[in-house]
Amino acid sequence: MKEDNLPPWSTDNRLYKIGYLSGLAAGISTAAFTIFQTLQLFRVFPYPYDEISIYGSSLCISVPFILEMLALHYVVPAEKKFWSHAALIFAVLYAPFVVANYIVQLATVIPMVSSGMGDQIELLKQTPHSLFWDFDAIGYIFMGFATLAAIPVFEKQGFQKWVRLAFIVHSITTPFIAYVYFYPVFSEKLLLLGAPWGVTAPAFMLLLAILFKRQISTPAIK
Numbered sequence: 001m002k003e004d005n006l007p008p009w010s011t012d013n014r015l016y017k018i019g020y021l022s023g024l025a026a027g028i029s030t031a032a033f034t035i036f037q038t039l040q041l042f043r044v045f046p047y048p049y050d051e052i053s054i055y056g057s058s059l060c061i062s063v064p065f066i067l068e069m070l071a072l073h074y075v076v077p078a079e080k081k082f083w084s085h086a087a088l089i090f091a092v093l094y095a096p097f098v099v100a101n102y103i104v105q106l107a108t109v110i111p112m113v114s115s116g117m118g119d120q121i122e123l124l125k126q127t128p129h130s131l132f133w134d135f136d137a138i139g140y141i142f143m144g145f146a147t148l149a150a151i152p153v154f155e156k157q158g159f160q161k162w163v164r165l166a167f168i169v170h171s172i173t174t175p176f177i178a179y180v181y182f183y184p185v186f187s188e189k190l191l192l193l194g195a196p197w198g199v200t201a202p203a204f205m206l207l208l209a210i211l212f213k214r215q216i217s218t219p220a221i222k
Contacts, residue, residue, distance in 0.1 A: 147168075
């Protein structure tokens with residue numbers, strides 16, 4: 001039986017299980033990134049372990065996030081698929097930019113710098129306003145667009161209203177993320193403007209995962 005008279009979603013439990021596990025992995029990876037980023041600001045880990053932990057956890061977000069959004073697209077009713085498809089497109093656009101950045105940092109920059117040859121790959125380093133800094137910015141701006149596009153997918157009642165709220169709040173952080181990345185003069189204090197992202201990003205991923213989890217054994221979204 002439907003709860004709160006919500007329209008039915010898919011009855012394919014496989015999609016909900018994929019969405020749940022992917023969302024759980026994406027949310028945990030995002031939370032891990034937030035923790036590692038905070039520890040770096042307090043200089044807890046020495047180089048290169050600080051950057052390995054940050055880029056490694058960030059890399060782990062990409063594929064699970066895409067799969068979570070893909071699952072969302074395939075379970076929603078037909079009349080909502082335009083919005084879920086738009087969200088999926090933005091999620092797919094997010095991935096190449098961040099994956100390219102993190103693999104370059106982990107596989108090339110960190111080993112070269114650790115070997116004392118960092119001056120040979122200055123162009124590849126993710127420093128403020130560098131090429132890969134902009135890649136990172138574009139990626140997370142697209143993630144924000146993905147959450148913005150997905151908002152109409154969710155109802156304003158039942159558990160969906162909390163998922164919807166999480167998507168709304170995260171999309172609001174996108175202009176602040178853009179400001180942090182593209183403001184002409186970077187400082188660690190500027191990062192405070194982007195600090196809410198460290199809460200809103202894992203929150204929307206995990207709440208969507210919970211929504212999938214709640215649906216696994218029931219025929220309609222609750």
